[in-house]
């Protein structure tokens with residue numbers, strides 16, 4: 001199957017995917033999952049087929065395919081999961097967009113510096129996001145600083161680049177933001193969260209460690225109580 005054929009098939013799949021519903025109008029997760037793995041297997045098949053085509057304008061080899069899939073898995077899971085964990089700070093209702101601290105390096109020519117062609121330039125978005133010239137109390141975790149702010153995370157405001165910018169910007173940013181929003185909404189709507197007895201909010205460590213997605217140094221430990229009727233936690 002060629003790329004066009006694959007895209008057509010994906011679209012047809014999407015149409016089918018929107019159909020299965022429970023009687024209450026909810027999507028049926030089991031059927032969806034089956035289809036997701038089917039689509040993922042298809043994608044790998046198509047990539048392998050493309051890799052063996054000598055006439056392609058831009059060649060992709062098996063290592064390229066592996067890197068691509070690794071990008072999708074790492075980018076599609078850890079980045080969003082880490083953001084949700086950072087956002088789960090007791091007694092606040094933060095949103096995913098509040099906590100963008102990427103550590104994936106990005107390349108740009110730096111204004112005013114003579115960078116020879118071919119130089120690998122890494123922009124440290126970590127320090128830009130903590131620059132006291134740009135941010136008040138940059139070391140403070142203050143999601144509310146973004147309330148009413150015009151700065152967004154879509155690569156246009158260079159003070160905040162959690163998804164990078166330009167043509168190598170994260171292609172999964174929309175999915176990432178939605179996953180974070182839905183995960184947080186469900187966690188906050190479905191459960192009452194508090195710190196373990198005797199622990200004050202200020203004691204919660206905000207230290208981080210170096211990693212692909214800047215994980216917390218210490219995982220959040222919280223006490224969780226259900227807020228909703230029991231059947232709402234098990235219904236498909």
Ligand code: HEM
Pocket residue numbers: 071072075076077079080083100102103104105106107161162163164165167168169170171172173175176177180
């Ligand atoms: C909170 C969630 C996410 C964050 C913070 C994030 C962040 C980033 C960053 C900073 C880059 C590098 C951009 C650049 O070089 O300028 C990137 C690239 C990438 N991301 Fe994400 N990402 C997230 C979610 C996702 C998701 C959900 C997917 C896919 C399902 C994804 C797939 C990718 C891929 C394939 C690239 C490489 C793009 C390229 O090199 O052309 N990301 N991401």
